[in-house]
Amino acid sequence: MLKASSGTQTPTPGTVTNSQVPTEPVQVELDDVPPTITDITAVKEIDQFKSLELKADAKDDRAVRSVEVYVRSDKQADYVKHNLSEDFNDTMYHYKISSADLIGRKYIEYYFVVSDGMNETTSEVVKIAITGGPDRSPLRLNVKDNEILKGTNTIKASAQSVGMDALKLSIDGKQLADVETFSELENDAYFVFDATNVDYYFKNAVTMGPPADEDKTILYTFMDPITSYTTLSFPIRADRLKTGNDNVIYIRAGSKTSPFDKRPEENKDDFEIKNVRLLLADGTEIWDQAYAEREKQIKMGDSAGKAESIGFRFDLKAEHVGSKAYSWDTKTATDGPHQITVTSADKEFTSKVIVDNTAPSIKPTIENGKEYRGAITLDAIIKDTYAGLDKVEVKLDDKTIVFPYTTSSGQMTGGAHKLYIKATDKVGNTSEAHVNFNVPDENPLQPQLISPTQGQKDVGSNAKLTVKVQDPTNDLMNVLFYKGYKYDGNRAEGFTGYKSASVTEPPKEMVPAGEEVLTPEDYKKISAVDGDYLVNESVEKFPYQRFEVKLDPSVKATDQVEINWKGKSLEGRKVSLYAWSPSLQKWNQLDHVIAGITDFELHAVVKSGDYASGQMIQVMVQDEIAAQAASSGSKPTPETDDPYDFSFVWMSDTQYYSQSYPKIYQEIVNWIVAQKEKMNIKYVIHTGDVVDKSYQEYQWLEATRI
Incomplete structure (x- = not known):
């Protein structure tokens, strides 16, 4: 910017010098075509707890210079003007009225004014009814007919035209003495303010109560980003507010940890607020006299010239706290119907309530x-x-x-x-x-084999099968003997094994390409539990063993097939037992184990018909990556089995390290360097802020040094 002068000439407000007058007069064309304004809000009534958006379409044959909306409620004598800007998303002019400006009102009125610089057009006045307001009956209670009460309840009696001193409150015909009653707000109030420049994750809060109680005083937090002035409303329970000026509600700028963070090195949010007020249910607004100037911006935060917290003090008068209240312990009353009555002069109103302090009966x-x-x-x-x-x-x-x-x-x-x-x-x-x-234990005990014994030779074709059975309750039992067929490495007929490795877990096909048939030496290794293992391994793939079992023709589709496998794998690996489903054309997992340091077993019982195709069942045992290994306490997979191409480090929002913890920042970066080879780190990505206070040079130096 070039300085033209510095107080060398006497100011001449309201006049012009010759040098300020153009040599050629500006020709202004006559414009006798006024602009148009179309109100497209199309709302006749609105609930007081919703926001209302006014919307208009303004046009001119040359250019629209300004659009204004004038708004007032039944509680305002004069309209309030608001300047509007065109919304380029729909080329309309919008004005949003928050619920805080509707609560307690009966209606609002508004109209638009549009100008092209020479002509002005005013729309018709529109009146919108506001619904959902508080009860305005001449006499009323805060409990309704057939309402169920338990424990201690605050009973409130209110009137539209007289104060609490003119009201009498009684329960079941017994009038309550004035010393038993107290004044209270009839309805909850709202703490309302406009806020902007609120950032993510900072625990900004609304609190009420002794600051020494810290977190116990938190009523609400607001942490979502707010980029333009937005009205925030927070309900305040009626019993938290009393007659007088001891009603203090705080707004606190928080760190990312707490609104009460006392650590000087922790950054707090910086934002702005205005129009802080207490809104009563009837629409009455109460302001702290120290902050009563409308639209005046208040700066919150931990930077210079800002406040980390402000307590706003609201003075409630007797006319505001106009309900006669009584704290009724219903446990002193019998369960069942009761009558609560409020009287004023010759008027009376009664609610018939039901007390229930008895829990349900259970038989x-x-x-x-x-x-x-x-x-x-x-x-x-x-x-x-x-x-x-x-x-x-x-x-x-x-x-x-x-x-x-x-x-x-x-x-x-x-x-x-x-x-x-x-x-x-x-x-x-x-x-x-x-x-x-x-x-009682109704199930028979496990049968005990008597004869022939396991592995007994020279039994003959007419052997007598004998077992000992027993029932704990001496019930009669039916004993059935089932014929079974055993297939394993000791029997070549009907049992064929293969080994290989797959790039997926499990393989996509029943018979993957490149398999090796087990050799006689391989069958010998799987024929007994003797410490001699059939080992197949892979660095880049997932090793497996596949077995084809040809069932005897007598085996029916409803018969059971029991599958057992015993072995071991690398500690922390997941080993799964699969069977091929002919109907689904995929391997179904039947069992799995996270490998430890000792042998383990895989076991499943299936129906023959679910997995047999032409009396042939396909079984697979495969070693996989165990997603549960970390949570189960197992060690991670050795790096040689890592299927990933590389690792990368993602660092984000390191501004607080630059500001307050440069030593930790350096340690983090040194750790990345030390792990580069071991973890195969190829890239380091940084996103977010690198400094917190751009005007503090040392933060830039720390960030650059890293």
């Missing part, structure tokens, strides 16, 4: 300490007299069930069992029932 269908055998139905008769049931929670041995629940002693394990029932009514009364019961 289980089974008895505590009893033993049950055979079919068992678990259920309960649960009743609540007044409020009615809201929810019932039932657990059997700590597992959630639903009433009625049918089971049997044969389906349950023998011994003690626990039934837990919790019932809650619609006002929160809760009752619990615990029932301990027993069932």
